[in-house]
Amino acid sequence: MAVRSILAAILAVGLTGLAPAGALARPGHGGCALEVTPSATRVGAGEAVTLNGLLTCPTPTETAEQTVTIFQHSAGTRGTSAIGTATTGPTGDFHFTSEGLDANTVFSARVGRTRSRRATVKVTPTITLAGPSDQRIEAAGRHARATIVFTGAVSPLDAGARVVLQRESASAPGDWRRIGLASVGADGSYTIAHAFSPTGLVTVRTVVRRHGQLAAASEPLTYEVARRQNPRLTIEAAPNPLAYGSSATIHGTVAGGGQVSVTLLARTHGASWTTVEEAQTDSEGNYEFAAQAPLANTWYEVRSGRLHSVSLFEGVKPLLSVQASSASAQEGETVTFSGTLTPAQPGQVVMLERRLPSGVAWSVVGTFTIGEGSSQFSFEHPLTGGPGPQIYRVKVPRSEALLATASEAIVIEVTPAGEEEATAPEGTEEA
Numbered sequence: 350m351a352v353r354s355i356l357a358a359i360l361a362v363g364l365t366g367l368a369p370a371g372a373l374a375r376p377g378h379g380g381c382a383l384e385v386t387p388s389a390t391r392v393g394a395g396e397a398v399t400l401n402g403l404l405t406c407p408t409p410t411e412t413a414e415q416t417v418t419i420f421q422h423s424a425g426t427r428g429t430s431a432i433g434t435a436t437t438g439p440t441g442d443f444h445f446t447s448e449g450l451d452a453n454t455v456f457s458a459r460v461g462r463t464r465s466r467r468a469t470v471k472v473t474p475t476i477t478l479a480g481p482s483d484q485r486i487e488a489a490g491r492h493a494r495a496t497i498v499f500t501g502a503v504s505p506l507d508a509g510a511r512v513v514l515q516r517e518s519a520s521a522p523g524d525w526r527r528i529g530l531a532s533v534g535a536d537g538s539y540t541i542a543h544a545f546s547p548t549g550l551v552t553v554r555t556v557v558r559r560h561g562q563l564a565a566a567s568e569p570l571t572y573e574v575a576r577r578q579n580p581r582l583t584i585e586a587a588p589n590p591l592a593y594g595s596s597a598t599i600h601g602t603v604a605g606g607g608q609v610s611v612t613l614l615a616r617t618h619g620a621s622w623t624t625v626e627e628a629q630t631d632s633e634g635n636y637e638f639a640a641q642a643p644l645a646n647t648w649y650e651v652r653s654g655r656l657h658s659v660s661l662f663e664g665v666k667p668l669l670s671v672q673a674s675s676a677s678a679q680e681g682e683t684v685t686f687s688g689t690l691t692p693a694q695p696g697q698v699v700m701l702e703r704r705l706p707s708g709v710a711w712s713v714v715g716t717f718t719i720g721e722g723s724s725q726f727s728f729e730h731p732l733t734g735g736p737g738p739q740i741y742r743v744k745v746p747r748s749e750a751l752l753a754t755a756s757e758a759i760v761i762e763v764t765p766a767g768e769e770e771a772t773a774p775e776g777t778e779e780a
Contacts, residue, residue: 380637381404383405383417383463388680395564399445406757417460419456423454454770488545497545498541501555503557510559516528576659579659582656583658586663609630614765667752669689676760679764681732686728687727697745700745701713701716702714702772714730732761736764739760741759
């Protein structure tokens, strides 16, 4: 028996000596620890997350080139399932990007007998909102109310979920109150009709709370609800709305009013009507005033004798220029979005938004407040959420003086962290 034990010991030593250089031990309970941190704890439906992990062991050589198994549990399902693997780097770090998520999800990881703690990612559903293409709605009926029908869809599908139609307060932008309700249908769609009184600008949105998930809001829509035109004295403006610094032509018709005088009046928010200009109609009763270039949202009205037109709202949008410091960057790197706003008021809030994968909604990822005597803004934004194209824009919310505006979409191509950018061979030129 003693001889047999000695031979086993010699054989074990011999086999150890034959192990290839760099062979690593499999970590177990011997003091190893495994951490997993998601790149975001809240994402929109369809968005992926990147799990950033770290394996630490008493012996540093145990942490490199280890296979990490990633597990996932989605709300509404049973059990936990393995969804893939990652390999640790020289210092024990690893990264894994999930598929798009449709429900609240719990992630965990395991190496041998070493397990991580659970990491939770909450998912926000996506909701769309559509209404009439014409932003000016004429009120009709005995009580001069305009009924607008709104439609949309919720993703992921959650039949029976409640959709709330909300209207933004005119006196306190950012405050919303409920004005309508609907339920998500079997196909994921909803319809809400609401009758608005003719009170000028109307900004609405819809909000949904999918069962077991966070609430989500649609993109807001803005309409001008106006009284029905006076057929005896009409008023029109083009274009409407206006970009700051540009002009609009105001024209219309006086019924049976050839060669009569017409007067254009205007007012801004909180101000009284003032006379702007006078003109004469042609032989057919048509009139046109010189181009108007309001610097703030303005209401116009035309009068001729005892006749007067309805009030016409001409909205003005500020000018916004935006540029990104780079069109491509690695995940985790910071990209700077900067630009100018005209006109700019101290305290004006500017928002950086990222488009959700659905392409129909945006989420705010940064805010900036314009300073005294400045028209410039800047955002330093770290790229998260996995590799691939990410789409951003800068938005300025509506104020009493100006309409809301948003920049053109800016596409940033995000590459995996640590990936080398391709360079042209020496002596050649890039196309």
